[in-house]
Amino acid sequence: MNTPTLRTLNVFIALVSATSLSIFAQAVLAGEFVSQTHRDGWIDANGTVADVVAGLALVTMIFTIVALRNSHRSFLGRTITLFVLVVAQIFIGPFITDFNQDWLIAIYVPLAFIIFGGGILLPFQVVGMRLAAAVATVGVATHTAA
Numbered sequence: 001m002n003t004p005t006l007r008t009l010n011v012f013i014a015l016v017s018a019t020s021l022s023i024f025a026q027a028v029l030a031g032e033f034v035s036q037t038h039r040d041g042w043i044d045a046n047g048t049v050a051d052v053v054a055g056l057a058l059v060t061m062i063f064t065i066v067a068l069r070n071s072h073r074s075f076l077g078r079t080i081t082l083f084v085l086v087v088a089q090i091f092i093g094p095f096i097t098d099f100n101q102d103w104l105i106a107i108y109v110p111l112a113f114i115i116f117g118g119g120i121l122l123p124f125q126v127v128g129m130r131l132a133a134a135v136a137t138v139g140v141a142t143h144t145a146a
Contacts, residue, residue, distance in 0.1 A: 004067060004072070008068070010130070015056065017123055019082070019122075020120065026049040029045050050090050057079070058083055060079050078118070082122065085114060089115060092104050
């Protein structure tokens with residue numbers, strides 16, 4: 001197992017954090033247009049943020065595949081799953097808003113909660129990974145100094 005550099009881990013943390021914050025922003029926007037009478041602007045804003053979420057999730061997934069595939073394989077599945085779920089939600093959304101397929105809300109909303117949950121959980125897991133790497137580095141430095 002190759003150990004990534006602290007810089008690589010910090011870049012990964014930044015990508016995961018940006019993705020998670022954009023997921024949070026999308027959830028806030030969704031809450032705004034659900035109860036509004038003039039909701040078209042909110043729906044457009046939500047769609048724009050969804051595109052940002054998808055872009056960040058894609059970059060995070062690619063970075064994970066390239067930089068962490070040998071050292072942290074568990075994050076491969078997590079970032080790939082997050083990207084696939086985001087794309088599925090983006091695909092479903094217009095059917096609800098543009099084509100009045102309201103029955104898809106029963107899929108869309110739980111999917112949003114899963115994405116939001118992943119957006120909350122993933123940064124904590126990544127920071128835990130970073131702390132473990134820092135402790136291992138300090139442990140190695142302490143062990144070699146003794």
